[in-house]
Amino acid sequence: MKDIDFAAPKTIAEAVALLSKHGDRAKLLAGGTDIIVQLREHRRDADVLVDIQRIPELNELTCDAKKGLTIGAAVPCYRIYENKEIVKLYPGLIDAASLIGGIQIQSRATLGGNLCNSSPAADSIPPMIALEGVCVIAGPSGTRELPVEKFCTAPGKNALGKGEFLVSLKFPPPKANSGASYLRFIPRNEMDIAVVGAGVSVVLDSNKSRCTAARVALAAVAPTPLLIPEAGAALVNTGLDAAAIDKAAALAKAAAKPISDMRGDAEYRRHLVAVLVKRALHSAIARARQN
Numbered sequence: 001m002k003d004i005d006f007a008a009p010k011t012i013a014e015a016v017a018l019l020s021k022h023g024d025r026a027k028l029l030a031g032g033t034d035i036i037v038q039l040r041e042h043r044r045d046a047d048v049l050v051d052i053q054r055i056p057e058l059n060e061l062t063c064d065a066k067k068g069l070t071i072g073a074a075v076p077c078y079r080i081y082e083n084k085e086i087v088k089l090y091p092g093l094i095d096a097a098s099l100i101g102g103i104q105i106q107s108r109a110t111l112g113g114n115l116c117n118s119s120p121a122a123d124s125i126p127p128m129i130a131l132e133g134v135c136v137i138a139g140p141s142g143t144r145e146l147p148v149e150k151f152c153t154a155p156g157k158n159a160l161g162k163g164e165f166l167v168s169l170k171f172p173p174p175k176a177n178s179g180a181s182y183l184r185f186i187p188r189n190e191m192d193i194a195v196v197g198a199g200v201s202v203v204l205d206s207n208k209s210r211c212t213a214a215r216v217a218l219a220a221v222a223p224t225p226l227l228i229p230e231a232g233a234a235l236v237n238t239g240l241d242a243a244a245i246d247k248a249a250a251l252a253k254a255a256a257k258p259i260s261d262m263r264g265d266a267e268y269r270r271h272l273v274a275v276l277v278k279r280a281l282h283s284a285i286a287r288a289r290q291n
């Protein structure tokens, strides 16, 4: 590995200035579980690593049933799944935070890094989309917000412009009678990436019998994680019976555009989409009915 300068700004403004000055030659470091590996393997190159962990806003972790959830971009997964309020209010997010890598990885890895690495197979992105996550982005012109589903633009690429970086991820307060779930399929239990991932959320009416809103998102079946609005729409105004769930799963399967690779061929992945969407929906519905 070549020599790389290290910078540890303490404010958002300092970080923006460093990124604006060095452009593509600077890379951000959150937990480092992707970027260090990529630099070592010469898959990415940098002259400066900008460590964002000392910036207070990036370490924010606040969860409130009325105000919603804010996760700073430098907050590692373990802080998320050790937070009892988040476990209670956002179990769909916990599904992903607690399965990224193993315990060592979870002590460093962030959801912000998972998103900014912008892998089509990133585990946290489908549940963040299902939960209507919003990216708070800082840059030379100030701060802007972008829904998570619009963030990734191609494998390894995203909507961040020159000098911009992710400050935090915001989630609206959970709606009454709502539930979410994330499931992935991997060929072995640890240390591998998803062959398919499915994140879903449902909102039920006050009788907990009919669906009033739903979102379905997928990973590892297209160049970017996908929100599939037609799959969610197929569930609205139904009693979430088997026919409605089958229809949503079939629409998700039809929207998937997977490639064939060593982890599975395209047809296998399409089959898995339907299986995982159905299972994730059953889990989300059960959680919504428990609330």
Ligand SMILES: Cc1cc2nc3c(=O)[nH]c(=O)nc-3n(C[C@H](O)[C@H](O)[C@H](O)COP(=O)(O)OP(=O)(O)OC[C@H]3O[C@@H](n4cnc5c(N)ncnc54)[C@H](O)[C@@H]3O)c2cc1C
Pocket: 027, 028, 029, 030, 031, 032, 033, 034, 035, 036, 037, 052, 073, 074, 099, 100, 101, 102, 105, 108, 109, 110, 111, 112, 113, 114, 115, 116, 117, 121, 122, 123, 124, 160, 164, 165, 166, 167, 191, 192, 193, 194
């Ligand atoms: C052994 C192992 C197992 C893994 N298992 C999984 C798994 O099961 N599921 C999974 O999805 N991933 C897995 N990963 C990948 C990785 O751990 C995750 O993607 C993790 O969430 C990345 O977070 P990080 O904080 O370490 O990111 P970093 O490596 O610090 O950063 C990742 C990328 O995002 C950029 N970046 C980081 N923060 C910001 C920011 N705030 N603004 C703009 N850009 C930023 C960095 O420059 C870099 O390009 C695994 C990795 C390893 C090494």
